[in-house]
Amino acid sequence: MQEAGAWADGAGALLVFKADSEDDLQALLAEDPYVTQGVVVDQSIYQWKPVIGPLVGI
Secondary structure (H helix, E strand, C coil): CCEEEECCCCCCEEEECCCCCHHHHHHHHHCCHHHHCCCCCCCCCCCCCCCCCCCCCC
């Protein structure tokens, strides 16, 4: 995980991961205790390429 934080309204959160593939990330997320315990019930995965800031080029 590179970055994480909750939305200001508490409705969810943004998590930024670095992974070799979407399949690898899905496998990692499937083992997360919040997922296995039913706290996280929905998730979306998007590829992201930062162009400004400390995550550029990692």
